[in-house]
Amino acid sequence: MIKTLVSGGLALLLVAGAAAAEEDKAYDLLFRNGTLDEVDRDATLVYRRDVTNALKPEAAARDTGEVALSIRPGEQDVALLNFRQDDKHRGLGTFPASVGNPMIMYFYESVVRDMAEAAGGSPFYIRNRVKDALIQPSVIETGEASVDGQTVETKTVRLYPFLEDPNRDRMQGFGDLELRVTMSDAVPGWYLSLVADAPGADGAPSIYRSEVHFDGLEAEAAP
Numbered sequence: 352m353i354k355t356l357v358s359g360g361l362a363l364l365l366v367a368g369a370a371a372a373e374e375d376k377a378y379d380l381l382f383r384n385g386t387l388d389e390v391d392r393d394a395t396l397v398y399r400r401d402v403t404n405a406l407k408p409e410a411a412a413r414d415t416g417e418v419a420l421s422i423r424p425g426e427q428d429v430a431l432l433n434f435r436q437d438d439k440h441r442g443l444g445t446f447p448a449s450v451g452n453p454m455i456m457y458f459y460e461s462v463v464r465d466m467a468e469a470a471g472g473s474p475f476y477i478r479n480r481v482k483d484a485l486i487q488p489s490v491i492e493t494g495e496a497s498v499d500g501q502t503v504e505t506k507t508v509r510l511y512p513f514l515e516d517p518n519r520d521r522m523q524g525f526g527d528l529e530l531r532v533t534m535s536d537a538v539p540g541w542y543l544s545l546v547a548d549a550p551g552a553d554g555a556p557s558i559y560r561s562e563v564h565f566d567g568l569e570a571e572a573a574p
Contacts, residue, residue, distance in 0.1 A: 377489035377508045381532055386452040386541035387422060387430060395569040396420040396540045398454060400461075403560045405551075406469040406523060414465070418457065418563070420540065422448050432457060451541075455532070458545040458563055459485075462530065465547075469559060470523040484512035484530070496535065496543060503537035524558035525549045538565055 390396065398418040404411040416436035423429045423445075430453055432443035446453040459481055467474040492507040510530040513519045519526030531546045542565060549559040 377491055378486060380491065380506055380534060381455055381485065381508055382451060383534075383541055384451045385449075387428075387448045390422060390539050391568075392422050392424045392428070393570070394421075394539075397566045397569055398542075398563050399566045400561065400563045402465070402562075403557060404465065404469055405556070405558045407465075410465065410468060414461070414561075417566070418443070418454070419569070420452070420454065454540065454542050454545065454563070458532075458547070458561075459530070462528075462547040462561060465559065465561065466522075466525050466528070470525050472518075472522065472525075480512045480516060481510075481530070484510040494533075496533070498535065498537050498543070501537070503535050505533050505535045505543060507531060507533045524551070528559075539568060540565065 396419070398420070400414065400416060400418055402411040402414045416434055419433045419435055421431050421433075423431060428448035430446045430448040432446075432453060434441050434443055443457060444453070446456075460478075463474055463478045463481060466472065466477050489508050489510060492509070494505045494507060495502050496505050497503075508531070511528070512530065513522060513526045513528055516522075516526065528547060528549045531544075531548070533543045533545075534541050535543050542563075544565070545563040547559070547561040548557050550557050
């Protein structure tokens with residue numbers, strides 16, 4: 352083990368950011384193509400999602416669980432996402448596996464939904480601000496992480512979609528939201544962790560935090 356609702360809205364980023372991606376290596380990393388090409392089709396990638404939400408604690412309980420990614424082989428391989436919580440399972444969507452790992456879109460769209468639900472803002476406005484942040488030049492941090500007892504190289508991208516937003520003071524603490532994605536070639540599916548954090552004021556606990564971590568591989572693909 353490694354410890355460390357997708358809508359069409361963010362899926363459109365794959366088209367909307369195409370021109371900017373030529374100049375912005377951060378976008379290329381976040382939406383990297385081919386990240387599922389080497390994943391065994393008989394295996395399932397398992398991600399753990401833990402959510403805290405001071406404004407909507409019941410939503411945090413609803414959204415904490417596992418996300419399983421399996422690949423259905425065919426003329427065009429398809430990636431399937433399923434949310435698992437105890438004995439309850441629900442489908443999150445199907446995606447062409449050739450494009451890349453859809454966990455990145457699931458992560459961003461989940462944050463958009465959670466913020467709109469907790470802070471009462473428009474999901475369209477929030478999504479557009481996130482989209483704008485994704486296609487802006489970003490600093491890429493290099494680092495290391497321990498994966499199955501081995502030290503591996505990582506790359507991390509941090510985004511602050513509301514840092515200069517004129518409406519940030521009305522966002523009930525989400526104005527300081529940080530989106531942080533850590534990636535490594537040593538991790539099946541590319542993404543090691545995807546974290547969204549809206550810190551509390553003066554060192555108080557986070558108003559909202561969503562952590563998605565790659566937790567390991569299951570030998571058999573999920574149905």
